[in-house]
Amino acid sequence: MTSRTLGQFYPVASPVHALDPRAKILAAAVFVVGLFLVDSTVGLLFVAAALVALVGVSRIPAGTFVRFMRPVLFIIALTVFFQVLFSREGSTLIAWGYFEVHTGGLRLGFFLALRILLLVSSAGLLTATTAPVALADGIEDLLSPLKRVRFPAHEVAMMMTIALRFIPTLGQEAEKIRGAQAARGADFSEGGPLRRARSLVPVLVPLTVGAFRRADELAEAMESRGYRGGEGRTRYRELIFGKGDALALIVTVLILLVGILL
Amino acid sequence: MKLELRDVSYVYAPGTPFEVEALRGVSLVVEQGEVLGIVGGTGSGKSTLVQHMNLLLIPTSGDVLVDNVDARTLKKSDLRRRVGLVFQFPEAALFAPTVEEDVAFAPRQLGLGEAEVRERVIESLRAVGAGELSARSPFALSGGEKRRAAIAGVLAMKPEVLVLDEPTAGLDPATRRELLALILGLRQTGISVVLVSHDLDEVAEVADRICALHEGRVSATGTPAELFYTDPAQAPVTVRVASLLRASKPGIGTPVRFEETLQALRALQGG
Numbered sequence: 001m002t003s004r005t006l007g008q009f010y011p012v013a014s015p016v017h018a019l020d021p022r023a024k025i026l027a028a029a030v031f032v033v034g035l036f037l038v039d040s041t042v043g044l045l046f047v048a049a050a051l052v053a054l055v056g057v058s059r060i061p062a063g064t065f066v067r068f069m070r071p072v073l074f075i076i077a078l079t080v081f082f083q084v085l086f087s088r089e090g091s092t093l094i095a096w097g098y099f100e101v102h103t104g105g106l107r108l109g110f111f112l113a114l115r116i117l118l119l120v121s122s123a124g125l126l127t128a129t130t131a132p133v134a135l136a137d138g139i140e141d142l143l144s145p146l147k148r149v150r151f152p153a154h155e156v157a158m159m160m161t162i163a164l165r166f167i168p169t170l171g172q173e174a175e176k177i178r179g180a181q182a183a184r185g186a187d188f189s190e191g192g193p194l195r196r197a198r199s200l201v202p203v204l205v206p207l208t209v210g211a212f213r214r215a216d217e218l219a220e221a222m223e224s225r226g227y228r229g230g231e232g233r234t235r236y237r238e239l240i241f242g243k244g245d246a247l248a249l250i251v252t253v254l255i256l257l258v259g260i261l262l
Numbered sequence: 263m264k265l266e267l268r269d270v271s272y273v274y275a276p277g278t279p280f281e282v283e284a285l286r287g288v289s290l291v292v293e294q295g296e297v298l299g300i301v302g303g304t305g306s307g308k309s310t311l312v313q314h315m316n317l318l319l320i321p322t323s324g325d326v327l328v329d330n331v332d333a334r335t336l337k338k339s340d341l342r343r344r345v346g347l348v349f350q351f352p353e354a355a356l357f358a359p360t361v362e363e364d365v366a367f368a369p370r371q372l373g374l375g376e377a378e379v380r381e382r383v384i385e386s387l388r389a390v391g392a393g394e395l396s397a398r399s400p401f402a403l404s405g406g407e408k409r410r411a412a413i414a415g416v417l418a419m420k421p422e423v424l425v426l427d428e429p430t431a432g433l434d435p436a437t438r439r440e441l442l443a444l445i446l447g448l449r450q451t452g453i454s455v456v457l458v459s460h461d462l463d464e465v466a467e468v469a470d471r472i473c474a475l476h477e478g479r480v481s482a483t484g485t486p487a488e489l490f491y492t493d494p495a496q497a498p499v500t501v502r503v504a505s506l507l508r509a510s511k512p513g514i515g516t517p518v519r520f521e522e523t524l525q526a527l528r529a530l531q532g533g
Contacts, residue, residue: 010279011279012279064278173354176349176354176355177354177355179313179318179349180347180349180352180354180355181355181357181367182318182342183316183318183342183346183347183348183349183416184342184355184367184368184371184415184416184419185339185342185343185367185368185371185372185419186367186371187338187339187371201357202355202357202358202367203357205357206354206355206356206357209401210354
């Protein structure tokens with residue numbers, strides 16, 4: 001029921017958790033853009049070391065964080081595989097018919113794998129250390145200058161909040177329905193891929209029906225509590241961008257600059 | 263069959279900040295052909311407990327025994343058939359285009375022939391008083407009708423033990439009474455029933471024995487009279503009335519069911 005995956009909030013008290021969400025979102029954005037400008041392996045390793053230190057500060061157990069990464073391992077493996085297979089740079093290590101492995105390919109594969117891993121880790125660290133509501137509030141604030149050009153910043157943030165809020169709810173619901181069908185003899189682990197996909201129908205149909213029902217109920221509950229959109233709406237928790245937040249952002253920029261220069 | 267839980271503990275999400283100890287050394291027995299009521303407040307572990315009865319949840323420690331055999335050694339599909347589990351709000355798992363097909367799901371999974379499947383569908387829908395619903399879409403039914411269809415979907419496996427988690431929650435009084443009558447009817451055919459509920463009045467009507475859960479532990483087990491008369495403040499209304507009268511009229515005895523209580527009161531009046 002509680003298998004944790006990438007992007008789920010991990011509620012512990014840490015300096016990273018305490019940062020203003022806007023600072024963290026901006027820092028993550030700087031990080032992601034910066035990563036594409038880092039073109040040396042040494043630079044990338046330096047940034048990686050900084051990120052490892054940051055994960056340490058965030059008090060998320062290393063094992064849990066590594067488990068967060070499991071879903072992207074396949075993509076990374078695929079990238080490395082194709083790099084190694086199709087790159088013809090450097091000296092030849094293995095030549096086996098059409099299949100050749102070159103040192104350049106290995107280096108490039110490693111470089112790309114590390115880059116993807118860092119991209120996903122930075123996004124993962126952001127969502128793991130920021131409560132979904134704080135994240136949405138931060139995004140709303142950062143997008144609010146666009147309100148002048150009639151961009152519905154509040155509505156977008158509200159949709160995100162709701163989507164994030166209901167991921168665990170739907171997860172629990174799916175688990176319950178799975179249990180109920182398993183109690184009726186459904187088996188989700190037997191047979192080939194086609195049969196396994198078909199065995200999910202008894203779970204997906206009620207889950208979808210339930211999601212629509214929930215959406216209806218939520219809309220009604222929001223209306224009955226007087227929700228009328230973003231105009232003039234105040235917040236329970238005001239965000240405060242302090243010195244520490246500015247410092248964190250500056251440090252992130254510096255780390256990336258060093259990474260780019262190395 | 264006899265179903266036994268021996269010193270069962272269960273921890274959700276061990277080793278994370280979300281860790282919850284839901285069951286702490288629960289032992290209980292469901293004897294052949296009895297109705298066992300499981301009562302307890304919200305969060306006492308009732309729903310976690312029943313999911314151990316067909317091993318949807320594997321105990322963190324402790325054993326589940328079926329006729330004194332470790333349930334983990336049995337074939338999973340066989341165990342799930344013999345211990346039919348009806349989840350709380352089971353109508354959330356209806357999925358087929360018609361009620362008939364939904365109820366047919368479990369017997370088809372068992373690999374039965376079409377004739378046998380059809381027979382079981384008709385039989386179990388009739389048992390829950392929903393025979394006329396068979397051709398309708400489950401999504402177009404009323405709450406009570408959905409509930410009946412969902413329970414029929416488990417009955418169609420012909421379980422030896424039927425586990426019902428809060429089967430009457432949110433139902434109208436008439437449907438509730440019919441469900442309780444169904445439970446008593448099943449017991450007469452030798453099927454054991456586990457009824458999870460926080461409605462003491464309904465447990466009092468049908469249970470042979472009661473097991474009370476509190477914070478993941480069994481806080482008491484016994485017959486309804488034993489349990490309810492030790493703490494009449496936490497008892498069904500029949501027991502509350504009788505225990506108040508008992509102070510001046512000990513002759514009333516320890517009635518629990520509505521009919522019993524009524525008779526005892528009439529006897530007092532006559533005497």
